[in-house]
Amino acid sequence: MSSEHRLSPTSYIVLALIGGAGEATPYDLKQAVAMTLGNFWSVPHAQIYAEPERLAEGDYLSERREDGGRRRRYYKLTEKGEKALGDWLAEPTGEMAELRDPGMLKLFFGGNPERLASAQLATHRQRLTELETLAEQMEGQPQVPRGYLLTVRAGLGHEREWIRFWSLIEQGEEP
Amino acid sequence: MSSEHRLSPTSYIVLALIGGAGEATPYDLKQAVAMTLGNFWSVPHAQIYAEPERLAEGDYLSERREDGGRRRRYYKLTEKGEKALGDWLAEPTGEMAELRDPGMLKLFFGGNPERLASAQLATHRQRLTELETLAEQMEGQPQVPRGYLLTVRAGLGHEREWIRFWSLIEQGEEP
DNA sequence: GTCCGAATGGTCTGTTTCGGACGGTGTGAG
DNA sequence: CTCACACCGTCCGAAACAGACCATTCGGAC
Numbered sequence: 001m002s003s004e005h006r007l008s009p010t011s012y013i014v015l016a017l018i019g020g021a022g023e024a025t026p027y028d029l030k031q032a033v034a035m036t037l038g039n040f041w042s043v044p045h046a047q048i049y050a051e052p053e054r055l056a057e058g059d060y061l062s063e064r065r066e067d068g069g070r071r072r073r074y075y076k077l078t079e080k081g082e083k084a085l086g087d088w089l090a091e092p093t094g095e096m097a098e099l100r101d102p103g104m105l106k107l108f109f110g111g112n113p114e115r116l117a118s119a120q121l122a123t124h125r126q127r128l129t130e131l132e133t134l135a136e137q138m139e140g141q142p143q144v145p146r147g148y149l150l151t152v153r154a155g156l157g158h159e160r161e162w163i164r165f166w167s168l169i170e171q172g173e174e175p
Numbered sequence: 176m177s178s179e180h181r182l183s184p185t186s187y188i189v190l191a192l193i194g195g196a197g198e199a200t201p202y203d204l205k206q207a208v209a210m211t212l213g214n215f216w217s218v219p220h221a222q223i224y225a226e227p228e229r230l231a232e233g234d235y236l237s238e239r240r241e242d243g244g245r246r247r248r249y250y251k252l253t254e255k256g257e258k259a260l261g262d263w264l265a266e267p268t269g270e271m272a273e274l275r276d277p278g279m280l281k282l283f284f285g286g287n288p289e290r291l292a293s294a295q296l297a298t299h300r301q302r303l304t305e306l307e308t309l310a311e312q313m314e315g316q317p318q319v320p321r322g323y324l325l326t327v328r329a330g331l332g333h334e335r336e337w338i339r340f341w342s343l344i345e346q347g348e349e350p
Numbered sequence: 351g352t353c354c355g356a357a358t359g360g361t362c363t364g365t366t367t368c369g370g371a372c373g374g375t376g377t378g379a380g
Numbered sequence: 381c382t383c384a385c386a387c388c389g390t391c392c393g394a395a396a397c398a399g400a401c402c403a404t405t406c407g408g409a410c
Contacts, residue, residue, distance in 0.1 A: 010396085041276075073360090093295075094298040097274060097279070099275075100184075101215070104329060106264060109264060110264060113325065115267040127271065146285075153340075161332050169325070202388055221370085221390085
């Protein structure tokens with residue numbers, strides 16, 4: 001019945017989102033990801049439909065399917081799911097972040113630093129602005145979950161660091 | 176003969192490393208990655224054996240195989256490969272970095288911030304020390320490629336930013 | 351009403367990626 | 381000589397992924 005699956009970060013994202021919503025369809029998850037998590041962790045939508053299915057197989061979720069029309073699938077945490085999620089959240093992690101930065105790659109292999117810098121600065125500045133807007137909007141609404149707020153702030157910090165770094169490069173200074 | 180493949184970041188890593196070495200076996204690449212690039216971009220070793228094969232099929236690399244013993248494969252850039260590499264390096268990129276940080280994920284979903292912070296601080300501090308050592312060693316040797324130096328410095332900056340962020344969290348302050 | 355287009359909701363397919371197990375080959379210490 | 385260990389390479393199954401495609405609903409123009 002419950003063959004043993006290994007739970008990936010994506011699995012926990014799905015579990016956590018469904019846990020938060022009570023009951024949700026994959027589409028709801030897709031929306032939720034786009035509005036929040038998507039800011040710092042991408043999950044392709046095909047994944048978001050496939051993962052709940054896998055999780056249901058492993059008894060982490062229970063599934064209820066609409067009869068007519070869209071035949072939506074609604075998912076809920078099972079007890080096993082609740083437990084898995086709770087355990088994961090309770091366990092802090094020292095695991096390292098992984099950073100994949102195409103700009104760094106070119107820099108590493110000898111791409112022209114100044115030209116790279118100006119391209120990178122453009123996108124990082126834009127991103128910073130977006131995040132700043134987001135952060136401001138959140139100030140207004142006090143019921144924003146603390147975790148969300150903190151991750152946005154973390155994002156701000158990183159964008160600023162990137163901008164600092166590339167600015168120095170652009171100026172031809174040693175960073 | 177030269178069916179059209181799409182070149183991924185991994186492809187360019189392989190091309191660039193082989194370009195730098197003149198001629199190399201996949202194992203050489205594996206070593207090279209481990210010593211340098213691995214600091215900020217992971218490439219699973221199975222990839223490192225598979226990719227040159229694909230690239231050779233696309234005429235980006237030429238292959239020469241040892242007769243006896245290990246039957247090592249030696250790869251070299253073809254003209255097409257040189258061109259592809261040159262073009263890639265010359266073209267700056269505005270593409271965004273992708274950051275996948277398991278700690279952030281837990282923070283986002285409501286994991287205990289202080290406990291997370293102390294676990295994360297431990298690994299980031301360790302990483303910072305490693306990078307500092309690396310950077311110092313490089314100061315001595317003036318023939319270290321500039322790109323390598325710069326990416327290590329970028330890494331230092333990010334580690335410091337992470338430490339700043341998590342320290343604030345640990346202290347219970349608003350970051 | 352009814353027709354159209356947009357937004358919604360879901361599925362499928364062909365490739366890549368990835369981790370990890372496993373299997374040969376050389377070599378030097380005893 | 382031979383055993384242990386480092387070196388070097390291959391293979392496999394499970395996921396991840398991009399992105400095309402299909403079906404349903406809804407809201408407004410007419």
